[in-house]
């Protein structure tokens with residue numbers, strides 16, 4: 246988590262550093278700060294709060310210097326206090342660092358430094374490192390030597406950028422299990438925890454691998470291996486993301502902007518070359534066993550895919566939450582693990598992928614962020630091409646992942662003889678209409694959903710229910726509701742309700758049903774049974790249903806009627822509209838929609 250930025254330029258960097266951490270704020274937003282080196286030494290300004298708040302309170306724009314580092318924090322070690330905000334200065338003030346990750350042996354190191362007379366200002370693990378550098382510098386009088394000496398002493402996960410008053414010509418950085426990318430400019434270079442740190446300035450980047458450090462000047466950079474200290478040749482990544490997609494434009498929040506991006510995101514997912522899907526399909530066909538893995542939203546997307554593979558290709562690939570994967574899946578050689586991750590940096594997913602690889606599994610991933618760890622870790626990656634997703638709450642990226650998995654299930658179904666060519670063609674044609682369909686629906690239904698949200702925003706307890714593939718849609722929608730509104734929303738299969746939760750039902754408890762089209766007879770019947778069970782017990786019923794479903798319409802207290810859509814697309818349509826409902830509810834409750842409390846966009850700690 247946390248956002249890291251560093252800039253070294255021939256010109257003042259203050260404004261670009263502020264913008265850089267503002268663009269990274271979705272990675273963490275407890276506190277932030279900057280350190281710049283100028284004629285008087287290193288100046289640090291930092292505090293708790295978001296970037297704009299700290300910017301005006303600490304007058305960040307008045308800082309001067311043409312090299313500096315900056316950070317936006319999601320606290321792990323040490324509370325949210327001004328002292329714990331990064332950057333951290335060494336005792337003398339000649340060194341400053343920003344750090345992502347956790348230095349696991351920091352307690353011992355801290356005690357030993359205290360024994361040597363160092364006074365700590367914060368309670369973070371990070372402050373230890375900057376003092377180790379200073380201690381080593383006193384012996385070596387060489388910044389790089391001191392940086393490497395200090396690195397030998399720490400354990401854990403980290404990406405660190407170092408600024409030193411003893412070297413105004415370079416920034417130093419290192420990566421171990423926490424992402425770090427160098428952006429290559431003209432007469433200036435950048436460092437970021439992801440490409441959004443410098444996307445406005447350059448589309449050329451070099452991704453650091455674990456165990457690599459870099460010395461970065463204004464006009465050059467050198468990357469080497471920490472252990473051997475040998476220079477490494479690295480390829481340059483061309484970033485094809487459009488910076489326009491990082492702008493909110495006319496929308497008041499990124500979340501709603503990104504929901505309205507979904508027609509385009511769907512188009513991009515449909516434009517991913519078929520060969521990439523085919524390669525993944527072959528991996529499924531060749532594997533003795535295959536598993537789908539993600540966490541949070543991506544787990545629910547995997548669960549949706551589990552139903553798609555089962556219904557379209559008659560294959561059962563269990564979906565497992567990445568945080569539990571290792572404890573429950575006895576992976577053996579040649580098994581396939583397909584990971585789904587927007588950021589490509591999620592610790593739980595990366596960890597389970599790595600251990601599956603160690604056991605000989607083949608690995609594949611669907612990832613959004615270019616150059617991310619997971620995208621480079623697996624045997625086969627499909628880049629979903631959804632562009633930057635800024636809101637902490639995933640919407641458009643999740644849709645794209647689901648569509649890519651649907652495409653995979655369709656091709657597998659065809660190859661396995663479960664779908665004939667004409668059925669496959671029909672489904673592909675249906676998919677082609679999807680971007681336009683969602684564009685129309687988002688525009689037509691936004692008013693209804695806004696009104697519904699106004700009517701129900703005081704509800705404290707929600708149960709989200711669905712059958713079949715609508716069950717993971719309900720789970721994902723409940724997560725969305727919780728994340729962005731802070732309300733209690735519990736998702737479950739509609740058939741599960743009678744096995745306990747029914748005891749909660751009373752008028753104040755609202756149930757939101759994801760109702761399939763009546764033509765999906767078996768699922769529709771099962772859903773209606775659960776609706777009746779709640780109706781009989783006086784619960785309040787809310788539902789998304791399709792036109793012509795008079796049975797559902799007559800039972801629901803609040804209904805959103807959707808036009809007829811192909812059966813294959815119906816669950817995706819309901820998922821998108823539930824995202825919008827969560828957004829409008831949060832809007833009514835005046836929540837911090839793009840940055841909900843306690844959350845961060847990419848969860849890079851375990």
Ligand code: AGP
Nearest residue numbers: 541542543586587588591638639
């Ligand atoms: C989504 O709205 C959540 N913020 C969260 O559950 C997220 O999907 C999860 O942390 C996985 O992230 P990833 O896709 O970047 O791996």
